[in-house]
Amino acid sequence: MLITIEGIDGSGKSTLLARLRELLADLDPLFTREPGATWVGESVRRAIAERMDPITEALLFCADHAAHIDTVIRPALDEGRLVISDRYADSRFAYQPVVLDGVLPDPLSWLRRIHEGWSIRPDRTFLLVLPVEDAVSRLGPEKKREYFENAAILEQVQENYLNLAAADPLRFVVVDALLPKEEVARFIAGEIRAGARSSRRRPRA
Numbered sequence: 001m002l003i004t005i006e007g008i009d010g011s012g013k014s015t016l017l018a019r020l021r022e023l024l025a026d027l028d029p030l031f032t033r034e035p036g037a038t039w040v041g042e043s044v045r046r047a048i049a050e051r052m053d054p055i056t057e058a059l060l061f062c063a064d065h066a067a068h069i070d071t072v073i074r075p076a077l078d079e080g081r082l083v084i085s086d087r088y089a090d091s092r093f094a095y096q097p098v099v100l101d102g103v104l105p106d107p108l109s110w111l112r113r114i115h116e117g118w119s120i121r122p123d124r125t126f127l128l129v130l131p132v133e134d135a136v137s138r139l140g141p142e143k144k145r146e147y148f149e150n151a152a153i154l155e156q157v158q159e160n161y162l163n164l165a166a167a168d169p170l171r172f173v174v175v176d177a178l179l180p181k182e183e184v185a186r187f188i189a190g191e192i193r194a195g196a197r198s199s200r201r202r203p204r205a
């Protein structure tokens with residue numbers, strides 16, 4: 001079963017994942033992330049830091065996703081493991097249209113086409129949502145933030161995320177990220193546990 005955690009910068013993903021490692025330890029999940037699970041992810045970090053052109057940046061994120069699926073996700077799913085990824089394809093569909101706006105006529109369709117035929121659809125995606133001003137204040141002083149970590153960009157990213165969730169309500173679970181950390185973690189752990197139980201009852205297609 002593939003679970004993904006999404007949300008704007010500062011929404012609490014890393015905090016949540018650290019707690020899920022403890023709460024779900026008995027299920028022995030594989031925790032992974034994008035970018036960062038493959039050496040391609042290092043190129044992505046460099047592209048963000050150096051502000052490469054948005055098409056190069058988008059294609060590097062996609063390359064990291066392909067390597068992530070090939071080397072980490074598919075092997076673990078084939079072994080029947082629960083996989084939990086901090087960011088996944090929806091990060092591309094939420095962030096890259098913002099920087100590709102004005103560069104391509106329809107960035108989201110372009111991105112979706114690139115993923116077609118090889119990306120693996122998550123079984124469930126938890127989207128952490130909170131007002132952008134709260135996320136930005138959690139992120140700390142502006143000068144220490146990465147390129148995407150500014151309010152104007154994050155407003156558009158969050159709107160894109162909410163549109164993705166509205167279009168796919170069976171997969172997305174929208175979670176109030178203003179709730180206390182422990183409440184967020186226990187709710188999501190419970191949902192993942194329930195999903196894992198029912199997927200054990202269903203044979204994999």
Ligand SMILES: Nc1ncnc2c1ncn2[C@@H]1O[C@H](COP(=O)(O)OP(=O)(O)OP(=O)(O)O)[C@@H](O)[C@H]1O
Nearest residue numbers: 008009010011012013014015138177178179180181
């Ligand atoms: N539910 C919560 N309530 C209050 N503060 C929180 C909550 N969740 C996380 N935080 C705090 O917000 C800050 C940002 O959280 P975190 O690093 O987990 O976000 P993130 O989504 O992983 O960010 P990024 O995408 O930039 O890596 C941290 O200081 C964390 O302690």
Ligand SMILES: Cc1cn([C@H]2C[C@H](O)[C@@H](COP(=O)(O)O)O2)c(=O)[nH]c1=O
Nearest residue numbers: 009034035061087088091092095096148
């Ligand atoms: C996977 C992915 C990520 N991003 C952005 C989102 C963040 O601002 C950075 C790095 O991610 P982190 O988890 O906060 O360290 O990259 C993106 O724009 N597109 C993507 O596909």
